[in-house]
Amino acid sequence: MGTELNAKPHYLILDGLRGVAAILVVFFHLFEAHSSGPLDQVINHGYLAVDFFFVLSGFVVGYAYDDRWNKMTIGAFFKRRLIRLQPMVVMGMFIGAVFFFFGSEAMFPGIGQVSVWQVMLLFVIGSTLLPVPTSMDIRGWGEMHPLNGPAWSLFFEYIANILYALVIRRFPKFLLTLLVIVAGGALIHYAVTSPNGCLAGGWKLDGPQLRVGFTRLMYPFFVGLLLSRTGFLIRTRYAFEKCSLLLLIVLAMPRLGGESQYWLNGLYEALCVIVVFPLIVVLGAGGKLSESLFSKGCDFMGKISYPLYIVHYPVIYLYWNWVTPRHLPWTSVWPSTILIAAFCIMMAYACLKLYDEPVRTWLRKKLKI
Secondary structure, eight states, rough: OOHHHHSSSOOHHHHHHHHHHHHHHHHHHHHTTTOOSSSGGGGTTTGGGGHHHHHHHHHHHHOOOOOOOOOOOOOOOOHHHHHHHHHHHHHHHHHHHHHHHTOOOOTTTTGGGOOOOOOHHHHHHHHHHHOOOOOGGGSSOOOOOOOOOOOOHHHEEEEEEEEHHHTTTGGGGGHHHHHHHHHHHHHHHHHOOOOOSSSOOOOOHHHHHHHHHHHHHHHHHHHHHHHHHHHOOOOOTHHHHHHHHHHHHHHHOOSSSSSEEEEEEEEHHIIIIIIHHHHHHHHHHHOOOOOHHHHEEEEHHHHHHHHHHHHHHHHHHHHHHHHHHTTOOOHHHHHHHHHHHHHHHHHHHHHHHIIIIHHHHHHHHTTTO
């Protein structure tokens, strides 16, 4: 059964694009430490990479599992998803716990009052991906996962997988299309009426932030699922290069509308999620790689994309701790910024080879998946 379920070929271009997006997220978070706000942020819309990841996830889950439910139980599906995602969740929390006390009170004022036992407790809770309330926040940023902020998106990824396996996999195309339309309408409404004029958010365990998280999840993930079911692909030459450039342009676009027309930026972001990201996916899935070098590159970036995304942020906390109290502009420290990004990539690769792949192999054998 395991061999049969793994028989489908990968979309290598989509793997590569996932890696491109993950690298852009790293630079977005690094540059964020130097900005005074969204108006001067470099890679201004880098947070939309999460929404792109959701589209990719929905597409890949549908492609991998939609036609296999007659030979696979719900329990087997959940085991497969846990094996794929959970080991690196634990590693991300572990790195966050190890790095936590390297922060200073200049950036995180409450860090001196945090005990080792509190960090250990949050490591255990975080390793389950259960969110914690703001009363348990030990950093001061209000994150549902204070040791590793980006884990919030994995929390919503799991919710999408649960919804898919229990309910939505049974939806016919018409009902799934209706769900996507309603979710798209909700996304547009939030984006253009948001008090910040953007889709950023979802990492805090309170009503408004949970609304942001679910709004950002429902349309992208399930439009990806719908695309996988329709089989609609666009054939084009140099698909990886074109899609990578388009992704860079979308995420690096400066803030629109200034301080007076927040709705304009929100509309731009909604259009990116609703139109551009699905377009990139169908272009990437429909393309072919002309050179083996590109194939190897896409394979490498696809493999490190998830580890990079889930382990880089503990390093970002330390970067904030270094540059923000000193008011260092990125133009004065850009060599260090590049070196730190390279360190994050090397750390992700080490985690992949020394931990993630061996653990997943052991779990598959142990659970006979």
